[in-house]
Amino acid sequence: MTRTVPPSSEPEAQTSTGPKDVAPAVALHTGTSDVRALLTSNLRQSGIYVAFVVIIGLFAVLTGGTSLSPGNVTNIVLQYSYILILAIGMVIVIIAGHIDLSVGSVVALTGATSAVLVIQQGMPWWVGVLAALAVGLAIGAWQGFWVAYVGIPAFIVTLAGMLLFRGLTLQVLDNISLSPFPQGYSRIASGFLNGLLGGNGYDAFTLLIGAIAVAGYAVSQYRSRIARIRYEQPVESFPLFVLKIVLVGAVVMAFAWQLATARGLPIVLIILAVLIIAYSVITTRTVFGRQVYAIGGNLAAATLSGVKVRAVNFWIFVNMGFLAAVAGVVFSSRSNGAQPSAGNMFELDAIAAAFIGGAAVTGGVGTVVGAMVGGLIMAVMSNGMQLMGVDQSIQSVVKGLVLLLAVAFDVYNKRRAGASR
Incomplete structure (x- = not known):
């Protein structure tokens, strides 16, 4: 009896996985149609950057270039x-499938803690x-x-924390505002940081850091x-x-250049850059x-x-508490004091930044860089509408629609994606 060989078995027998086949496989992915497919498959990741550029350009036109002035760019960072x-x-919390509604209250409480020790008790600023x-x-x-x-x-848990830590903030501050902080x-x-390397009308150190x-x-x-x-x-072609x-x-x-021609490199931008680099490495290259x-x-x-799901979830929230404290220090430093109402609605801005930047509602998807772009989109929109004199209520409507979309x-x-499978 003769055994019939399936038609697919012959190509399988001829297929090689040796080094000689690597170049053709890569070349296959560098054609125009494959690059288009590559960009389409990553539409959400690439689309957010396109949207960011479009929004910057739109507000630059609507504000007559004011939104891109050196002073305004610096103000957005601050x-x-x-x-x-x-x-x-x-x-990171959202990637793990959770949410944190308490971060605004944590910002207020940590800023209040600093204010009581530094302003009331006269301790050094670093304490x-x-x-x-x-x-x-x-x-x-x-x-x-x-x-x-x-x-x-x-x-x-975090809804309860939002109420709990807001109440503790009122207790710590005794329902009053404290200011000012010392210069440090x-x-x-x-x-x-400016003038470290000189420069005629610009700060050379800021340009060096950019390079x-x-x-x-x-x-x-x-x-x-x-x-x-x-x-x-698959990768894009080398010219692309x-x-x-x-x-x-x-x-x-x-x-x-905009920063260099304004006031130089903001210290808070250095802090932010270190955090972005560190957490990008943590989320992509660590266990x-x-x-x-x-x-x-x-x-x-x-x-x-x-x-170890429990341990990972525990450290996710420890990390969120740490970063909320960093934000609390930065915010209280920026406002040069501590107020009982500090941090109000900050959690919604942070959540919106993560979702606009590509995080999935169901978890498992998202990047630190994407969240930064999402946050910058919200920042540019808010700043641009403020420069245009748009009413605060309209600004809230626009932000809500952007998040929903x-x-x-x-x-x-x-x-x-599910239908195509």
Whole structure:
């Protein structure tokens, strides 16, 4: 009896996985149609950057270029830095499938702690900073315990925390505002590094930092490209890759020039940059980061894979408490005092930044860089509407619609991906 060989078996027998087939496989992904497919498959990630550029251009036209003036660019960095710091922690919480509604109250309480020690008690400014960070870590541990080890949903725990820590803020401040902070403390959010390398009408040090940032980005992207090629993953063509680096470099250097011709490099921007780099590495290149994504993507599979879900969830909230304390220090430094109403609605801004930046409602998806872009979109919109004299109520309507559309886009993408399988 003759055995019939399936037609698919012959190509399988001829297929080789040796090094000689790597180049053709990569070349297949560098054609025009494949690049288009690559960009389409990453529409949500690439679309947010396009939207960011469009929004910047729109408000530049509507404000007659005022929104891109050196002074205004510097003000955006100073005014919205604490929201971006909160967004770093919030996106990690959301990736894991949780939410934190208490961060605004934590900002208020940590700022109040610093104010009482530094302004009322006359302690050195750095003691206030350390005390605020300690309070933030304690709050994170408190909420992480209830979420991770007691099993109460994060929504309920942090909703209770929002009320609890706001009440404690009122108690700590005795329902009054405290100000001003000494110069060392206020320089955290309002100080600048300039004149270190001189410059005629501009700060050369700020331009040097911008150039280093561009070089670091180029090297990082090149190494990532080489790694993707090594594993036969799709990449854009080399001219398109170079164009992307050039465009990003031009944007960064234009931003650095605006800062250099204003007041120099803000200290708070250095703090923010360190946090962004550190948490980008943590979320993408550490075991803890992979476990966070695993928990948010499929909790049951993560548990069966040996992930210590309780411990990871606990440290997620400890980290959120720490970053909320950093934001509290920055905000109190920026406002040069502590108020009982400080941090009101900050949690909504941080959540909006994470979702607009690409985080998924169901968890498992999101990036630190995406959250930063989402936060900057909110910042540019708010700043632009303020320059145009738009009423506060209209600003809230616009922000709400942008958030709704971002989440709707996420839902649409998931449905389309599910239908295509």
